[in-house]
Amino acid sequence: MSQYPHRLDDEELDRLIHFHGHLCPGLAMGVQVARIALTEIGAHATDEEVVAVTETDMCGVDAVQFMTGCTFGKGNLIREDWGKNAFTFFRRSDGRAVRVAARPGAFERDPEHTELFARIRSGEATPEERARFGELHVERSMRVLAKEPEELYEVERFMGVPPPRARIHDSIACARCGEGVMATRIHELDGDRLCIPCAEARRRGDDEPGAGGTARRNLLEG
Ligand SMILES: [Zn+2]
Numbered sequence: 384m385s386q387y388p389h390r391l392d393d394e395e396l397d398r399l400i401h402f403h404g405h406l407c408p409g410l411a412m413g414v415q416v417a418r419i420a421l422t423e424i425g426a427h428a429t430d431e432e433v434v435a436v437t438e439t440d441m442c443g444v445d446a447v448q449f450m451t452g453c454t455f456g457k458g459n460l461i462r463e464d465w466g467k468n469a470f471t472f473f474r475r476s477d478g479r480a481v482r483v484a485a486r487p488g489a490f491e492r493d494p495e496h497t498e499l500f501a502r503i504r505s506g507e508a509t510p511e512e513r514a515r516f517g518e519l520h521v522e523r524s525m526r527v528l529a530k531e532p533e534e535l536y537e538v539e540r541f542m543g544v545p546p547p548r549a550r551i552h553d554s555i556a557c558a559r560c561g562e563g564v565m566a567t568r569i570h571e572l573d574g575d576r577l578c579i580p581c582a583e584a585r586r587r588g589d590d591e592p593g594a595g596g597t598a599r600r601n602l603l604e605g
């Protein structure tokens with residue numbers, strides 16, 4: 384009997400794959416994170432607030448959103464860009480919290496899979512290599528799903544409060560592009576209140592006020 388009884392049945396797995404767009408080992412890792420969260424903390428509900436912090440932007444975040452109800456849009460999923468396969472979940476009602484972090488080596492790469500992936504990325508893969516990659520990808524995902532979460536993740540329980548709730552802030556018009564910006568994201572530069580892309584543009588001396596063009600350029604260069 385598993386310590387973490389929540390498993391996706393075939394129909395739920397299909398719905399998750401539909402949500403994420405494909406089945407991949409990263410998504411499968413996220414399923415294992417969510418299983419731990421559901422047992423230790425429970426799912427988010429209107430009368431039981433759960434806040435999650437993700438330290439990564441990997442595929443697995445989608446499984447966590449789908450299974451626990453902690454989502455970016457609701458503001459109860461917070462992202463730290465630390466590049467670590469780790470997640471923390473807080474239950475607001477009683478302060479119960481758990482950090483779930485991948486064990487070193489849990490996300491082992493198989494050399495054939497890695498090599499095929501490199502060939503696909505470089506555009507050199509043959510149709511046979513692509514097919515083989517797809518096969519390995521699904522196989523690996525299914526292997527991850529068949530494991531118990533504790534084989535892959537370390538679980539640390541503690542008591543704590545989640546980072547502050549997302550609030551509604553005033554919107555201020557950027558002095559350069561004129562678009563509305565949440566007050567907490569305004570940068571003051573030479574006495575002007577600027578949105579982040581405009582502040583960055585001004586700092587690098589690009590001073591042609593181009594409304595959304597600046598944001599677009601920043602996104603493209605980013
Ligand atoms: Zn994926």
Ligand SMILES: [Zn+2]
Pocket residue numbers: 557558559560561562577578579580581582
């Ligand atoms: Zn602006």
